[in-house]
Amino acid sequence: MSPIVQIRDLKVEARTDSGRRVAIIKGVSLDVAEGEVMAFIGESGSGKTTVAMTLLGYARPGCWIAGGEVRVDGVDMAALPEKERARIRGTKVAYVPQSAAAAFNPAIPIMEQVIEVTRIHRLMPPEEARRKAVELFRALSLPDPDHIGDRYPHQVSGGQLQRLAAAMALIGDPKVVVFDEPTTALDVTTQVEVLRAFKTVTRKHRIACVYVSHDLAVVAQIADRITVLKGGEIQECGTTTDILERPQHPYTRQLLDAFRPAPHARAVLTDDAPLLHVNGLSVGYGPPGANGKPLVLAVESVSLTVRQGTNVGIIGESGSGKSTLARAIAGILPACGGDILFDGRELWDSARKRSRDQLRQLQIVFQHADTALNPAKSIEQILGRPLTFYHGLRGKARDARIDSLLDMVHLPRALRHRRPGELSGGQKQRVNVARALAAEPKLILCDEITSALDTVVAAAVVDLLKELQRELGLSYVFISHDLSVIEAICDEIIVMHRGRMVEAITPSARQQPKHPYTRLLFSSVPKLDPTWLDGLDPQSERMQAASGG
Structure with missing residues (x-):
């Protein structure tokens, strides 16, 4: 029996701004059998999404199948x-995007969007389509399957919306589904349930899947075979077990090494006065109620201490309050209770009231470099602004310092004349770090700075931060939902759940988590073991642990 997907000598080209044609996919050939899950793995720019999207006959603007x-x-x-391709999309082949939020219209109820493909292709009557949608909701372990379709996209969680996007793709009974990094934006506890739902439904219906990801541990749970891509070419293809246990190509081994970051050389904790001391900090949103507190309390009575040259990690699922805490420490969000002491002096709760020197010494690096960097400014202008603001540098002195900053973060000096849109994701995040370093801080708050990066680039950024710490004596507060990143760089881990700190763990002491939620969080981190997901507790038991039951 022939494979349901057959790609032969695929070439995709693009045209540069100067009009030159360049090859971005260079003769890729592969097969996917009915019911098989093929994963495409590789760093950003490797061509994995480009190849996957050709299954829908699609190439991004400026590119074409050559x-x-x-x-x-x-x-x-x-x-x-194109007209014939449109008839096949949603019926023979369907697509589940990375960002489900961007795939849904916020003004239309979920059910109407899920069944839309059945109306476009006249597959079945509307009532039958609604019944089928409810069956899919139930199969995908969505809560209240009979009524969740009546809600609007903003009324469900990110993990629920991702499963609803899968229902939208599956309702037309496709034979092939492309999953494009569908769990990248999810925290680990949500990711587990979404992966389990995808695996159950696709296996039951014998759907051939192409699963695009940069996370080998996620791929290990769902893929039968793995294709490793780099520079638009296949480096290696084999069964999941062979790729994980017996990788042949040096690049595959590099990907596996990046997934296992070197352990952090723990700092020796002293009794010196702390660099940062947060005491009983509370942060909320909305107008104050009768009790004088904000309408919604996002962070409640959190305390932590950071000593010079040490790193504290803050981990928790989406909505746990970890980023809100970081923004309150930075003075971006005002606290409604508690104190922040920095270098022995109390900080105002608003950055506007802090001295220039306090602002200089405590910097923050944001998650999305795309929105943190002004797209209209050159790298030179972006780095030059804090040099002038904090240190009064201009002219040749400023130019020399910009070169020095680019050297520090291992970027070519020639990039100083480019704009952010001309840089890769990893390069932009390095510019983000360099801008913080321009102030010559003592402490940097790193808010999910590796979550949007592939594994290789994320590991390189973590290594860079370690190197800068050794050279400059920096301290970090590292916010993430990625436990492997936190363990690779932090001396202490603060676990947050529903706005509260539930536990503090010292990795160097090999301390085992005691709180049920911490145990759930740690147990939800995927392993490079294809049997890991199937061996986890059922959802009900895991949710009981999350609630402390």
Whole structure:
């Protein structure tokens, strides 16, 4: 029996701003059988999403399929006119995006959007489509499956919306589904339930899947085979077990090494006065109620201490309050209770009231470099502004310091004349770090700075932060939902749940978590073991642990 997906000598080209044609996919060939899950792994820019999207006959703006065949159930998507491709999308082949929030219209109820493809292709009557949607909601372990479709997208959680996006893709009974990094934006506890739901439904219906990811541990749970891509070419392809246990190509081994970061050389904790001391900090949103507290309390009575040259990690699922805590420490969000002491002096709760020297010494690096860096400014202008603001540098002195900052974060000096849009994700995040370093701080708050990066680039950024710490004596507060990153750089881990600190753990002491939620969090981190997901507790038991029961 022929494979349901057959890609032969696929070539995709793009045109540069100067009009030059460049090859971005260079002769890729592979097969996917019915019911098989094929994972595409590789760093950003490797071509994994580009190859996957050709299954829908799609190439992003400025690109085109330049050669080869992309057969889905015997039909060559590369050769079809666009009108014919549109008839196949949603029926033979469907797509689940990375950001479900961007896939849904906020003004239309969820059910109407999930069944839309059945109306477009006239697959079934509306009432039958609604019944089928409810069956999918139930199969995907969505809460209240009979009524969740009546809600609007903003009324469900991120993990629920991701499963609803899968229902939207599956309702047309496709033979092939492309999953494009569908759990990247989810915290680990939510990711587990979404992965389990995807695996159950696709296996039951014998759907061939292409699963795009940069996370080998996630891929290990769902893939039968793995294709490793780099620079638009296949480096290696094999069974999941072979790739994880017997990798042949040096690049595959590099990906596996990046997943296992070197352990952090723990600092020796002293009794010196702390650099940062947060005492009983509370942060909220909305107008104050009768008790004088904000309408919504996002962080409640959190305390932590950071000593010079040490790193504290703050971990928790989405909505746990960890980023809100970081913004309150930085003075971006006003606290409604508690104190912040920095270098022995009390800090105002608003950055506007803090002295220039206090602002200089405590910097924050944000999660999304795309929104943190002004797209209209050159790198030179972005780095030059804090040099002038904090140190009064201008002219040649400022230019020399910009070169020095670029050297520090291992970026070519020639990048100083480019704008953020001309840089890769990893390069932009290094500029983000360099801007913080321009102030010559004592402490940097790192808010999910590796979550949008692939594993190789994220590991390089963590190594850079360690190197800068050794050279400059920096301290970090590192906010993340990625436990492996936290363990790679932090001396102490603060666990947050529903706005409260539930536990503090010292990794160097090999301290085992005691709180039920911490145990749930730690147990939810995927392992490079294909049997890991199937061996986890059922959802009900895990949720009981999360609530402390």
